[in-house]
Amino acid sequence: MLVTLKDIKKIIGGNILFENLQLDIKPNEKIGLVGRNGSGKTTIFKIIAGIEQYEQGDLFLKRHTKIGYLEQIPHFPNGTVRSFLERSFEELNNLKQKMKELESEMQRTEKIERVLEMYGKIQTQFSDLGGYEMDAQLEKIADGLSISHLLQKSFEQLSGGEKTKAGLAKILLQQPELLLLDEPTNHLDLSAIEWLEEYLNHYKGSVCIISHDRTFLDHIVEKIADLENGEVDYYKGNYSSFEKQKEEKLLQEFAAFQEQQKKIKKMKEAIKRLRQWANEANPPNEGLHKRARNMERALERMEKLDRPVIDAKKMGLALTADDRSGNDVVKISGVTKQYQERGILKGIDLHVRYKERLAIVGDNGSGKSTLIKILMGKAEPSTGEITLGTQINIGYLAQNPLEGIAEDQPMIEYFRSEVSVTEGQARQILARFMFYGYAVFHKLGQLSGGEKMRLKLAIFMHQGVNVLLLDEPTNHLDVESQEVLEDALSRFDGTVIGISHDRYFLNKCFNETAYLVDGKLHRFHGTYHETKHNWERLKEDQTTLKKAPLAKNNIDTPDQINYEIEIERLEQELDDLTNQFKNGEISEQLYQIEEKERQRKLDRFYEEWATIEEK
Template sequence: MLITLKDIKKIIGGTILFEKLNLEIKPGEKIGLVGRNGSGKTTIFKMIVRQELFDKGDLFIKKGTKIGYLKQVPQYASGTVKSFLLSGMEELLAIKQKMEKLEAEMREDVNLEQTLTEYGKVQEAFTAAGGYEMDARLEKVANGLGISHLINLSFSSLSGGEKTKAGLAKLLLQNPDLLLLDEPTNHLDLAAIEWLEQYIANYQGAVCVVSHDRNFLDHSIEKIIDLENGEAHYYKGNYSQFVRQKEAKLLSEFAAFQEQQRKIKKMKETIKRLKQWANQANPPNEGLHKRARNMERALERMEKIERPEIDPDKMKLALQADHRSGKDVIKAEAISKQFAGRAILKDLDLHLRYQDRLAIVGDNGSGKSTLMKILLGELTPDSGRIATGTHLEIGYLSQQPSDTEEDKRLIDKFREEVSVSEGQARGLLANFMFYGFSVFKKMGQLSGGERMRLKLAVFMHRGVNVLFLDEPTNHLDMDSQEVLEEALAKFKGTVLCISHDRYFLNNCFPETAYLFEGKLHRMPGTYQETNHKWKRWKESKAGKQTTPSKQNPSIGKDKLEYEELILGLEEQLEALTRRTDLSVGQRKKEKQRIEEKIESCYEAWLE
């Protein structure tokens, strides 16, 4: 074993997190550590790297094991990106400096024989540690994570996602025996996530990942450790296989529980009957009393099966728009924005209509969050105009929850947004898994997932009809993500979303807009349906720089956009007739949705 946690007891804030936790990590294993928010996943990582103590039990780490830990919120030093990355290779750099010193001594011809011998030993150590591949490794990781163009920049000029990439790159360059990655995909763009999946799958050392990204876990790991009620349960396979195995296990356990309950009921009835017969006999029958006592003792000795949690508590989210917005929600025309002399958005156009479900994807630093803040009026564009529609009630779920009002109580923050009594507020918050005294926690004490749930609770009771979501699944556990997906499916309003979660994108958004070189390229279809087409378009663009509007100036950009949308929707309509996974009712509903979309596109084209 690389790591063994044995009979660990951990108490946090007077609550027992673990009573007798046992967990093992073997060399070369690729593990996904999953569990609900608050189940203790990050705490386990912190205990392994001795950043947190435990109250009882033992931690065994194999001698000489090198551990690399990527925190959920990494800390960064000042300096350039390159100096930061190289700081993770101290041992190699020290050997390299020693070699350079010995080379200088050899040039001076001082104690040449002795220096040559020492140089040979140092060179051998440098070769064994992969020193001659150092530059190639740096280039490979930097290219894979998409930060090679940032190497000479300082951290202060990078976006949050770019900083996370640099922190991850530094960790990978250290090449530890065990990688502990806590939500590594939270601030990565899709290209970097796909590269990291392959890197982990081919990594020689062991990897343990905490992640709520289902697709990422499916493509990178081969074993799941499920944390439930303070215990670790092991499953072979990726996340999708784990879900099926756990479901089958729960059904089996529930059947065993029901069978035992029937047996217990029958034994209790038999005991009661034996006692009645014994007492009715004249004189009372001691033999029947004895049999009843023996059966009672057997019942006491029986190892009781606990009722398995088939349907665990989930937040109860229903997004109801109190009134519909106008047909045009937001129209952005020729929007441009620069930061520190760097053009982020360039003459960008976007027309968002009632009931649009549009996902925006793009590389880190491409300007996705900047665009959303401009649309919301939080940032002013350098040029261009924003026109907003009528009757808008916008709910904005930001990627980084506000750090203000950290001393304010959760319930007070909720009541500021939703006008209800304290008793009503407690009832409403219970629907979002804030039970008992947890509603009195300070805002500064809330986890990322709790902040997300609080914001969704506000949305639900404010009757928003337009949702702006910036990485909404980052801090939500899988159960809460599923609830959000179901709520969005039933939501009658308009949704604009930035996300890198492919499962979420493919489930919730029938249109995808790629933000590239400052412009939006809108395509009908989910991320999965459009990604290959988008990659082909980028490859062809690299070969020829002319745009369709320049090739045919008589046709406006908007017309071309809607013609592409109409063609794509008509393809979807045709493909719908061949789908066998939908019921008649579902097919009819989907057909109606696509036809309505085609009609609105034709109207826009005519305008």
């Protein structure tokens, strides 16, 4: 074993977080540590890293094991980001310094052969450890995590998210035997997340990950350690496999619990009958009394099974708009946005219709949040027109849903300031969103990310919101809270426009995807997973156009290529749908619904493509 935790007991604030905790990490193992927020996952990482003490138990580390632990926000008071990253090469830097000293000594000493011999040994060691690839490795990782532009900046000038990314780059450069990564995808954009996946899949060492990014875990880990009620259970496979296995296990445990309850009920009934028969006998039958007592003792000795929690309470409520919006929700034409001399948005055209679910994806700093703020009216475009449709009622859900609200305000007071109801009505509504009893009087600053999100959804539901704008809403949410949000959105009968780097969330909640790159928006029909290939193809075509310019009349513009891809895909879908109906694979009713929807979109694409052709 690389790491073993045995019978670990940890107390925080007078409460036992866990006791008798067992955890093993093997060499070259990629494992995901999952569990509810507050279950102790980060504490386990800190114990392994030697940062956190524990009350009792044993921690065994394989001798000379180097551990890389990703701090939430690392500190480096003096120096640039590059100098911060170069500290990863401590051993190589020491060897490099020795080589420089020997080079100077060569100029002064007569014992040149001895110095050359020492220099040769150190140079060989330096080379074997990758000394001549230091700069290339640093550039590669900085580029992969999208921090190359920060290398010459003072470390202390960085934002918290940028410091965390730099900290991740530093521990990757150290190449420890064990990587402990706590929410490594926070602050990363999609391209950086996908680069990190590729890097970790080829990493020669053990990797243990805490993450609420289900797709990230699916693509990397081969085992899940599930921390629940202070105990760790192991499941082979990735996160999706774990979910299925855990559900099956819970169902088996529930069946065993029900079976035992039947047995207990029968034994209690038998004990009751034996006593009744014993008392009815004349004289009373001591033998039957004795048998009843023996059976009662057997019942007491029986190891009782706890009732398994098959599923945590979920809201199961639809976000229903009082009034639906018009068919045209928002139209954007030629929108640009300048910050100082930098163009963030460069001629954005966008048309969103009723009930569409549009995801906007792109790298950090590409202008996604700026575009959302323009849609909300919180930022003005430099040029261009924005037209909102009729009967629009917008709700905005961000990664911090209550940003700017006084944290000392009680939840129920804030809710009633947003929704005109009595205190009793407010408590009834909040209970449906899993806020029970005294919890409604908790101050906003005491709420977790998931609780803040549920509170905001409760407000939206009673404000008649029919358009939702989402800005990284799943950040800082545990998986259970993410599922609550996904369930609420699936029942929402309005329009959704969202930004996210959570691919599971993107694929589940959105059927239209727009890529914001270099200030331009490129839209495709389909989920992120379905459209990624088309986007990669479009980028290749654009690169080809730039490298080999032809006469204007013979060139398909990027917009033409985009529409041609979508038209080709929809035509194929219609053919496939017709074949499914002919083969009896789908009903006539389903065929008519699906065929009508695809034909509507295809007709729209034909019209818009023809308009571009005329230009």
